[in-house]
Amino acid sequence: MIRFIEVINETNFNPRMERTSQPKFTLGEVWINQEYVVKVREAMGYQSLLQEGQLPADLNGDHSFSLITTHNGGLTENHVVVGAPDMVAGRLSKDRKKLLKG
Numbered sequence: 001m002i003r004f005i006e007v008i009n010e011t012n013f014n015p016r017m018e019r020t021s022q023p024k025f026t027l028g029e030v031w032i033n034q035e036y037v038v039k040v041r042e043a044m045g046y047q048s049l050l051q052e053g054q055l056p057a058d059l060n061g062d063h064s065f066s067l068i069t070t071h072n073g074g075l076t077e078n079h080v081v082v083g084a085p086d087m088v089a090g091r092l093s094k095d096r097k098k099l100l101k102g
Contacts, residue, residue: 002091004081006030007046007055007065023054030079032068034092039069043080068092 010024043065049055050063059082066088068079081088 001031001033004030004032004068004079004083004088004091007043007080007082009080023049025049025055027056027058027082030081032070032079032092033072036070036072037068037092038071038076039067040085040089040092041067042085043067046080 006028008026008028010026011022012024046055046065050059050061050065063082064084066081066083066085068081068088070077070079083091
């Protein structure tokens with residue numbers, strides 16, 4: 001399993017107050033099993049949220065974001081993590097097992 005920093009959307013999506021709801025995002029830790037990763041792509045819109053100052057102040061303007069889709073049994077989950085898609089995919093594809101010669 002690999003540790004990532006996840007952007008968690010905690011906005012209150014009350015349909016009666018949809019226009020007045022204020023976006024709220026926090027950062028958290030997520031551990032992802034690379035065996036269940038189906039797709040990694042750029043998380044659209046999060047760069048503009050960062051530029052607008054709606055994401056946590058812990059992030060600077062250089063950060064990029066990726067959407068990781070996992071599928072385990074009948075459950076599909078999406079996680080928005082900090083990092084470019086090529087960097088995230090590189091971390092997921094590392095083979096941690098080594099064959100012993102002998």
